[in-house]
Amino acid sequence: MRESSNPIAYLVLVLTTLFWSGNFIAGKFASTFGIPPFSLNFYRWLLAGLILLPLTYKEILNFRSEIFKNIGSFLILGISSITIFNSIVYYSLNYTQVINGVLLISTIPVWIIVVSTILKVEKSNIYQIIGVSLSLLGVIFIITKADLNLILNLDFNKGDLSMVVAMFSWAIYSAFLKKQKFKISQFALLEIIIIIGLIFLTPVFLFELNQGKVVELNKSFFMILTYVVIFPSLLAYFFYIKGISIIGANRSGAFLHLMPIFGAIMALIIFNEKFMYYHFLGVICIIAGITLSNKKLKI
Numbered sequence: 033m034r035e036s037s038n039p040i041a042y043l044v045l046v047l048t049t050l051f052w053s054g055n056f057i058a059g060k061f062a063s064t065f066g067i068p069p070f071s072l073n074f075y076r077w078l079l080a081g082l083i084l085l086p087l088t089y090k091e092i093l094n095f096r097s098e099i100f101k102n103i104g105s106f107l108i109l110g111i112s113s114i115t116i117f118n119s120i121v122y123y124s125l126n127y128t129q130v131i132n133g134v135l136l137i138s139t140i141p142v143w144i145i146v147v148s149t150i151l152k153v154e155k156s157n158i159y160q161i162i163g164v165s166l167s168l169l170g171v172i173f174i175i176t177k178a179d180l181n182l183i184l185n186l187d188f189n190k191g192d193l194s195m196v197v198a199m200f201s202w203a204i205y206s207a208f209l210k211k212q213k214f215k216i217s218q219f220a221l222l223e224i225i226i227i228i229g230l231i232f233l234t235p236v237f238l239f240e241l242n243q244g245k246v247v248e249l250n251k252s253f254f255m256i257l258t259y260v261v262i263f264p265s266l267l268a269y270f271f272y273i274k275g276i277s278i279i280g281a282n283r284s285g286a287f288l289h290l291m292p293i294f295g296a297i298m299a300l301i302i303f304n305e306k307f308m309y310y311h312f313l314g315v316i317c318i319i320a321g322i323t324l325s326n327k328k329l330k331i
Contacts, residue, residue, distance in 0.1 A: 045284055095215075
């Protein structure tokens with residue numbers, strides 16, 4: 033690929049991470065306006081799926097035999113990403129800071145290595161093992177606020193704990209997506225994942241409604257919904273694919289490390305959140321862990 037194309041790739045990849053970081057800000061706004069997290073996630077992917085459907089339905093129909101043949105893989109991809117990850121991120125932001133969320137999510141590349149090793153997608157080396165350990169230490173600093181009393185009393189923030197579940201859910205999705213090879217376009221694959229994810233998200237959405245948590249159709253809801261549908265759901269995904277097509281998956285993946293930076297800056301400015309000493313300790317461990325995890329073992 034020509035070097036002249038690289039600036040385009042860098043631009044779309046920076047926008048991708050900015051939009052995905054903004055999803056945490058939107059989720060926090062949703063919690064302040066009392067928008068139920070599972071309902072927001074349901075409407076987000078319902079609209080995104082409806083937008084993609086006219087562009088992908090013919091390819092999906094032609095691919096239906098392969099879909100049924102690989103239905104187990106599609107179930108894992110849809111449930112881990114759409115049903116679990118996105119729902120829990122919105123749920124967690126009702127109880128924890130955006131800064132905590134984006135820092136915890138920033139460790140995902142390391143946990144992908146763990147899941148990939150378990151699934152035998154790739155082998156891990158000593159650097160990756162040390163990297164995983166350091167990243168885990170960083171996660172512990174953030175969850176416990178480096179407070180021994182919290183550890184002794186097991187008095188953790190449930191938003192932080194549920195964000196850890198989201199973190200591992202996305203790691204499973206990413207590792208499994210890496211393991212499986214489908215003869216279908218990325219956009220059609222996204223639509224299939226959305227449809228399956230929505231099927232399993234619907235009972236949770238209905239349960240939330242039954243609990244009296246109904247979305248108020250007001251300006252705040254529609255503004256948040258518009259953002260999460262257009263930017264993190266569709267544009268960011270399209271831009272990420274474009275970036276990969278120009279400079280490759282490995283170099284594109286490195287841009288995801290901008291998410292905690294963008295997310296933390298926006299949280300500090302918009303919500304006046306505080307960057308505490310335990311965040312700093314966590315960041316140091318996470319950066320060291322990610323750096324070591326990407327180091328190749330020389331033979």
